[in-house]
Amino acid sequence: MIKTLYFRVVLTYLVAVIIGLVSTFYIALSLIETIGDQYANRLQRNLMKDGISIQKLYRANGIDHAEIALEEEKLKKKYEVRVYDSTGKLKTEVGNPPADLYIISDEVVRSVLDGGTYRGMEVAPTELVVGLPHEESGEKYALFIQISEGTVVYYSLLMLFIALIFNLLVGCFIIFIGARYLVKPLRGMKAAAERMAKGEFDIELKWEKRKDELGQLAKSFNYMASEMKQLETMRQNFVSNVSHEIQSPLTSISGFSKALQRDDLTDDERKLYLTIIQNESERLSRLSDNLLKLASLDSQRHPFEPSLYDLDEQIRKAVLSSEPLWSAKSLEWRLDLPKTKIKADEDQLNQVWINLIGNSIKFTPEGGIIHIRIVQHMDLIEVFVADNGIGIPLEDQRKVFERFYKSDQSHNKNQPGSGLGLAIVKKIVTRHRGTVTLNHNPGGGTIVTVMLPHRI
Incomplete structure (x- = not known):
């Protein structure tokens, strides 16, 4: 199955997806860590800067009215502000708290109440928090400022976007390599086809050993x-x-x-x-x-009209029609032609027998013998045309059905002929879904065997 092109294409895409996901998981983690540290530092600086601004707003407006001031300064949506009183208890909470709310310990609250500042981060920049002291009406308070849910979403989308971009790049690279592997042979075939269109046929592609x-x-x-x-x-x-x-x-x-x-x-x-x-x-x-x-036979436009008729009678008539030729050479005929019905194109097969009989007469010496016999099988009919003429060399027997081919031994300048007769025979027999072969006659000469189906 792996040898098929379809499976290789599917496998390429699966590998691209899997490697893309795995490599994204590991490599993107390091990128996120690097970018996350830089982003966290920037958030921390902004948080400290805005924290001081929030501290001033609380001093100017008081704890009870600071929420309105935060909203006017558009800081309420960016941060979540918690205020602890001098006893360490949560007094107020303003803003849009994130899902991962930072847990502030009593020790941290006490250190800020004592006038210190605090900067903390649990795991990710989404859990970044700043603690600042605040005093109002002689009471000490601790302000803890954490980034809001909107900032968390923005950070998460940024990291997801980076991971997706990296995954896309890795996947595209793998698909590019796979596509190049698949397309390269097609480009070679395209170039070879263009060469063939120009008449260059001495071409051999090197990819035929592939199993797909x-x-x-x-x-x-x-x-x-x-x-x-x-x-x-x-x-x-x-x-x-x-x-x-x-x-x-x-x-x-x-x-x-x-x-x-x-x-x-x-x-x-x-x-x-x-x-x-x-x-x-x-x-x-x-x-x-x-x-x-x-x-006409090559173009397949030659009329083909099969009908049921007596094959034995057709061969007898072909022999009689050539009587002037074989009588002049005193040839002897031996006909073994039992009653045989065949469904074929009568005119075309008549041309076959005339050509074969004419060849036998032409190359059989005076006083020679020509033997024609029919052998019937269940689905096939065999017609043997044998003579005791000069014969055809073994190396020429397969070539005699080629156009214009003439055996040096059987065809000489004194014998008329163009070398097309047997080519026509083969074409007609093949059109009838039959076969024709030429072999050496043990008694001398040649035997032409024509095998035809009973019905076309």
Whole structure:
């Protein structure tokens, strides 16, 4: 679970919160202590200064009327004032006392009654108190002044604000580090995508070893770059092969057309040149037709109309349609075609059998044998097309279904063909959710195996 990106994001935020709270608790304590001491000293100075002012107000107005004077001077809300008589008992209490009221001992009261002053603080500046002597009508009194509830709230809010600011800074720092860890691979992928958009496909991201979604994304990105690089290579080879296949017949047509302009040609030579031009023109026409067919199949716009029909009859008709070719070479046919129903695109599969039969005829020597048989399984149909021709080398058997690929052993200059026939076969069979393979025939030659589902 920890390997997922979602969990890591959640964990980053949780760690940020926990570390922020813990560090705030410890570090903010030291800050609060430092700031608290400074604040306490300032409060103490202000308290002593205002305490003297309050003492003067009591002297000027008397204990019974001092509260009005304190309110007029706006000191009543800031401080809580307690007055003790000469016996040490509380006489009056004026102001807004804080929740944590400072407890004054009898010894402290007695020392102030004797004319001394007192400055005290229990735990925090909120419990800061000043004691001052006061005399009225020959009686001695002790004035104790403590900061009010409003000042306590202000101090508490100040400390809370400092803690929250520090917590925010620590949390932001941790989230920044975590976000950088998460965003860095995305920035790398963005840069790699921009390079790919410019045609650079030799790219490999280094984050594919990560175990989270970013690692999977990097792995998929590297695979995509590899596939696009291979596709670009195939595209370049395709353009090169098409140019070569077109250039060869065009050169022949151009050359023999110029030769026909000579006046010293015999009738036989003229007929020969015209025949060559016609053959090369037909070759160009077949090439164009195959290219258009492949382009249509690639675009998925090629009509696909499956229907139920007899596969065995279709193969027999394909063999009969090629009779002029195999009769000229005196080839022997062995057909093992039991009654077989299949639901598929009849026109497209007919192209498959014509291409495979044409290849077998083309590369089987005179007097050779071509064997076609159908084997039915529960869900699949296997069609075997075997010949005892010259065969195809093992290293070429997987490549023969690539476009324009020609085996040096099986394809020579005397054999017509563009290298697109088997590519069309593979495309059609794949579209029918089937497979096609080519293997060596133990008796010599090759065996092409086409596997198709009974129904599409």
